[in-house]
């Protein structure tokens with residue numbers, strides 16, 4: 001969409017279903033994430049662009065400014081609440097500290113005895129597959145062509161070869177294949193598996209996207225498997241329950257062991273979740289890079305650009321990544337520093353922000 | 355969670371599963387049968403266990419007797435919701451809120467079929483039922499005495515159900531069968547080769563004396579203010595209305611292939627692929643009855659017996675059944691042909707007719723996606739079709755018939771479950787909890 005809007009002639013090659021891979025499996029939480037300065041800047045920029053788009057988004061995207069509520073279980077996590085608020089304040093993201101009572105008022109279904117939390121009111125929830133389809137339809141309306149149902153097998157030197165033997169030529173090729181690195185095999189992107197459970201409809205059970213603060217501890221370990229309490233209210237009244245992170249399992253199958261851990265964790269924070277009805281469990285793969293940052297920009301082949309490796313933040317970051325990428329293609333200035341995301345960092349085997 | 359091990363585990367206690375259990379129990383093998391219903395019998399024989407107040411049915415009595423005598427253990431009220439590690443199924447017991455595990459050496463899938471619904475204006479009005487659904491309700495005590503019932507759709511079940519409703523005191527007004535007479539005549543000729551089936555047909559006919567059986571006709575719309583009042587039918591040329599209290603409407607059957615698919619069994623044309631000895635593509639897993647292709651009770655019994663014999667290694671005996679199994683399969687194929695859907699019944703829905711009832715997805719929403727490139731996954735992701743509690747079990751077959759999109763993926767749980775069932779300690783819910791929950795719902 002960004003490229004088409006900038007007046008470029010665009011073709012989109014999709015072998016399967018638009019918005020059907022990681023984007024159909026993720027949570028769609030639009031959240032400012034403070035795990036590194038670069039990620040903080042990108043996700044804040046992403047959220048801002050989502051907010052600007054808001055009026056234009058079709059209902060199907062289900063944009064709702066639910067706000068994130070970071071839940072602190074104990075005094076130690078409460079210290080993190082203050083640190084987090086300081087970080088957010090430093091880049092102009094508003095937030096609000098809740099004490100035990102305010103937390104219970106905001107989310108009565110949380111168990112008693114939690115220390116408090118940090119509310120980030122402008123974070124949002126969207127429905128990613130419809131968002132992906134909207135971006136695509138906007139581009140198509142501006143003349144972009146969708147080439148669907150055939151898999152590209154090679155992309156270099158301005159030529160994309162397709163599985164059926166045909167070829168497309170382009171001045172610039174953008175590889176945005178998520179966790180699939182078959183077109184750029186020199187890139188290391190590891191699939192990081194996640195499980196989600198969707199429930200039947202229980203409007204009003206949960207009001208904000210709830211995430212335990214322990215999440216930061218668990219999500220950023222590079223190796224071990226982990227689970228965290230992460231519950232999202234959908235516009236339909238359904239709850240989406242997460243989350244798990246696993247390396248080294250490339251199977252789509254549900255892993256019952258980690259699923260049980262994840263559900264136990266959710267029930268620990270929110271006991272009555274036990275009695276809700278689950279209608280589907282699925283898994284998806286986050287595309288994890290070695291330095292935990294997405295790859296956005298040029299490669300040694302001057303015709304090939306990357307926009308991939310978004311791990312658990314690809315929905316939040318998608319509008320920002322698209323803007324930065326278009327800036328690269330059109331040699332425009334960018335609103336934020338794009339250096340941390342240059343693919344050159346991983347080519348050199350450098351781990352910029354580890 | 356309790357766990358037990360069985361030599362042969364059978365899923366489904368309909369005719370196929372019962373016959374399989376009887377065959378597999380020979381020689382002291384430990385056999386268990388799981389069924390989600392409160393009693394054995396499946397779709398056709400489950401009318402309270404051993405209740406013969408209506409008409410004694412010789413086949414049913416014989417089969418029930420064999421099943422009871424076999425010593426196989428029936429676990430009723432258990433829904434298979436997931437396949438765990440290899441050789442283990444997980445069940446959920448809704449009445450008691452407990453999960454159990456059943457491990458097996460050999461597995462026989464006899465999961466049956468369900469009705470296909472096709473959308474037409476008004477089909478979601480109260481008073482419109484699936485034909486089989488209404489029959490099941492009546493068996494559970496729903497009173498139809500004196501009710502005026504129209505029956506419509508397609509398939510041999512319509513007649514059987516109409517006959518039963520009539521016996522239960524309903525006033526069946528007419529049966530509208532969408533298949534044209536010419537198609538049914540060739541099927542009837544095939545029937546002539548099977549005197550047993552003709553007798554079944556005749557006894558149905560006698561309960562239906564005076565009921566119009568109109569071939570080549572189908573519903574246009576159902577009308578009523580908040581409740582069904584009348585149905586309009588057509589034969590393509592003429593239209594007429596029938597004032598009625600209930601409409602029983604079903605468009606033949608589709609195999610229940612969710613569990614086989616979850617286990618990785620190869621499918622072919624929407625059915626589980628089996629060889630002449632009921633073996634699926636997955637080792638140690640057999641399949642019998644409707645999931646291999648809708649062919650009726652005789653086919654189910656034979657296939658069940660063959661699968662039961664195979665599961666305990668009596669291959670030679672199973673082989674002796676092959677010819678009859680194949681012939682019954684031929685009957686099933688002839689039936690599919692006779693009752694194949696005409697294009698008009700695929701065009702009954704209007705733009706605002708609901709197709710997916712769980713998520714209120716209308717025909718027009720889906721039609722807009724039908725451009726040749728989109729798939730079931732697009733319809734699901736973009737329109738929420740099939741995303742609700744039934745996970746496409748109801749709308750999936752309709753959508754496939756209407757647009758050719760096949761439901762691509764089966765995920766556990768194959769039926770909705772309380773979250774606690776997924777946790778490490780599935781346990782009874784407390785009464786105070788469930789009371790409070792009602793307020794939220």
Ligand SMILES: Cc1cc2nc3c(=O)[nH]c(=O)nc-3n(C[C@H](O)[C@H](O)[C@H](O)COP(=O)(O)OP(=O)(O)OC[C@H]3O[C@@H](n4cnc5c(N)ncnc54)[C@H](O)[C@@H]3O)c2cc1C
Pocket residue numbers: 013014015016017018019020021022023024025026027028029030031128151152153176177178179180182183193194195196243283284285286287307308309310311312313314315316317
């Ligand atoms: C469990 C889970 C929870 C998540 N929660 C969140 C969240 O709350 N917030 C958030 O911001 N993010 C979240 N994410 C991350 C987010 O979903 C992803 O980062 C994002 O969807 C990635 O989008 P993408 O376009 O890069 O990749 P994808 O959506 O995977 O799209 C890649 C596309 O490329 C196509 N493709 C693959 N190979 C080829 C090829 N050779 N040629 C051409 N095309 C190809 C695929 O068919 C696919 O359509 C979550 C992810 C998971 C798994």
Ligand SMILES: Cc1cc2nc3c(=O)[nH]c(=O)nc-3n(C[C@H](O)[C@H](O)[C@H](O)COP(=O)(O)OP(=O)(O)OC[C@H]3O[C@@H](n4cnc5c(N)ncnc54)[C@H](O)[C@@H]3O)c2cc1C
Pocket residue numbers: 016017018019020021023024025026027028126127128129198238240252279280282283731734735740741742745762763764765
């Ligand atoms: C916010 C949100 C809310 C949801 N709510 C519900 C809900 O209420 N109910 C519900 O049932 N589901 C819901 N879903 C889940 C969703 O529709 C799918 O179930 C989920 O995307 C993954 O399920 P699956 O892996 O079983 O694949 P499905 O989406 O069920 O099946 C798709 C099939 O196509 C393949 N496929 C298609 N495109 C690609 C591609 N580009 N790359 C690789 N493989 C592809 C998959 O491998 C798979 O076999 C929700 C998803 C999201 C993001």
